[in-house]
Amino acid sequence: MAQMIARAMAKNPSGADKALIDKLAAEFADELNNLGVRVAALEKKVDNVKWKGELRFDFLKYRKEKNPRANELHRSYYQLRLKPSMTINEHWTGRAGIYYGGIKDRETFANAKNTDEFEMKWAYAEGVYGNTMIELGKLILTTAVDEGMIYDEYMAGGRVTFGKDLKFAVTAGRVNNGHTVAVNYLGTSSYVGGELTYNKNNFSAGVGYHYFKDEKNWKAAYSDSTANIWEVGLGYKFGKDFRLSGAYAQNTQGKSTKGDGTAIANSSAQRRAYNIQLNYKGAQASKPGSWGLEAGYRHLGQFAALVPTYDYTFTDTKGWFVGGNVTLFKNVIGYVGYSNGKTISDNTKENVIWGRFRFLF
Numbered sequence: 001m002a003q004m005i006a007r008a009m010a011k012n013p014s015g016a017d018k019a020l021i022d023k024l025a026a027e028f029a030d031e032l033n034n035l036g037v038r039v040a041a042l043e044k045k046v047d048n049v050k051w052k053g054e055l056r057f058d059f060l061k062y063r064k065e066k067n068p069r070a071n072e073l074h075r076s077y078y079q080l081r082l083k084p085s086m087t088i089n090e091h092w093t094g095r096a097g098i099y100y101g102g103i104k105d106r107e108t109f110a111n112a113k114n115t116d117e118f119e120m121k122w123a124y125a126e127g128v129y130g131n132t133m134i135e136l137g138k139l140i141l142t143t144a145v146d147e148g149m150i151y152d153e154y155m156a157g158g159r160v161t162f163g164k165d166l167k168f169a170v171t172a173g174r175v176n177n178g179h180t181v182a183v184n185y186l187g188t189s190s191y192v193g194g195e196l197t198y199n200k201n202n203f204s205a206g207v208g209y210h211y212f213k214d215e216k217n218w219k220a221a222y223s224d225s226t227a228n229i230w231e232v233g234l235g236y237k238f239g240k241d242f243r244l245s246g247a248y249a250q251n252t253q254g255k256s257t258k259g260d261g262t263a264i265a266n267s268s269a270q271r272r273a274y275n276i277q278l279n280y281k282g283a284q285a286s287k288p289g290s291w292g293l294e295a296g297y298r299h300l301g302q303f304a305a306l307v308p309t310y311d312y313t314f315t316d317t318k319g320w321f322v323g324g325n326v327t328l329f330k331n332v333i334g335y336v337g338y339s340n341g342k343t344i345s346d347n348t349k350e351n352v353i354w355g356r357f358r359f360l361f
Contacts, residue, residue, distance in 0.1 A: 150249050224253050279292065319339055
């Protein structure tokens, strides 16, 4: 009966109907109150979990001029990304990333693969106390000073960030260095890092230090079990549309020969990385027709730029790049990119053509 009265009240009756409904509401006041409590409690519980995500489709063509038939890769890629957040209390939130997707490769290539994967990419608790943030669990580790030039992957561990405009972050844990199209990386290693960043108005700057240690994989790669990577970064936005940014990183550890005494090609060049980039505007998911461009030059030594965030420039490469994006429809964004340069290890020409569609929800 209380449910019937509540439905009638929601229709805003008038005249004799309103008088009758008001009389019934008074008679069933306790039941209506209990119904309201139950509904409010249910809505509060549902609101504790919020879902966001995207569906994306990629295409990539990678070509290495030296023996191109054995070094040309055509890759298509699809992925569903679900990103739930769970309110725990007034300070803590649980966050997760659930990915399902697959890679399909054609042509002969050393790292070619055909996979379908379902994985919990990250799952961590985030606590916010004023201008201090604490993160614990399997996190997203993106180096902030260089905007992901050194590292953009996942880490099991913790991070504490202090400050608002001027921030200091300390991070520690275990990282999995994975692999990309061009180079196999250096396995799982211990990690400790600290970054000081400033970002206000149109200006950004930062310095950072990153320490990796692995007795097996790092030592086999270049006769040292550790990497000490220092970095600096700057960025400035001119007006509303243009932003110029740059970053430099140097691994001060390492040798020029492997454990067996053989030389490492361009080892000094492999221990440094830098990126100079100009951006114009940028696609906004909520604004169909908005668009942006990017262009610049990157040198990504594989012992400094371990897992860079870039989609069409890879570690062990140097060269220029240009790309663009546009919002085709609300929450539908298209991307294209092209890079042209050389591998650092053997000075071989290479180029990449890349495209992506993102459907956001």
